Amino acid sequence: MFNLWTYIGYTMLFCIPPLILLWLRREFFAILAENSKTITLSTTVLTIYGSLIWPIAIHYGAWTYTEGKFTGIKLFYYVYIDDVIWWLLVSFLFSSFIVLSAVYEKRGEDVFLHEVKGLLRSFKNALRGFKTIPLERNSTIHIAVAVFVLLEAVFLKLSTVELFIVLILIGLVIALEMLKTLLIESQSRIRCRNSPHKRYGSGRCPHRIQCGVYRRS
């Protein structure tokens, strides 16, 4: 796929995204930075060990690389730089995860399950947003137009790429409509909270009747 950079390319494809997931989150970063000495030392030890033993396996033919799919550059005339990068990134990724997970496990939590649960909650909340569609006049118009456009796309035999562009644009319009609903709803709630009529109780506040987005349309 990447010709000479296939080996390094695959290594980066499988290691960089999870490393970003681990290191970019502020909550995780604080723990990882606190344990940076352990991570650095483990990565160094493992990379040196791996770089020393890998050429032995290749020398005795445990496995072989295909010419033209790796750089073939040797470090100290001994180990391929591709192998060193593999060990460096794999050890760094695993050391980071092990340290993070160990800290969470000591607290009695499971970092992976914690993340999965949070992710599922986010999806659940995102799906709840669709409930606003039938309550809004503009959203129902958008859905009707979207169906019309999709039917037209089928009749006009649009290509796959064109169809994807149409779907992305429909998604964007609905998402922005939901965002607009959210902003109006938040604004009306704040207005109702600050209303002088609140002494009558929330049910009798005139703003809630006038500004409430669901009743407005």
Add this chain to the structure above:
Amino acid sequence: MPVYSLFLLIFFAVPGAILAMLLRRELVNYKRTILWCYVFVYTAGLLWDWLSHKTGLWRYDSAKVIGIWLDGLPVEEFVGFYLLGTFLIIGITLVIRKRVKNV
């Protein structure tokens, strides 16, 4: 001669056994961490390995492995490399973590 198995035995199994002895208590305390590492290795790691093999990045000589294959990958890869290799990484990280904390 099963060169690959011998390589795994010498460079992964022996240090792995030493690490297991050093980390008797930690291994029980961090069983979820270890479990998730293996889950990632046997899912994403396997996909990576399979993809590299299918695209011809690396090949295995049938004379240098035991001879049991799973979709082009030798059984040593699943039993030896994934199991022992991952344990080596976990072990070294946990040993260093223990030592660094004690300093």
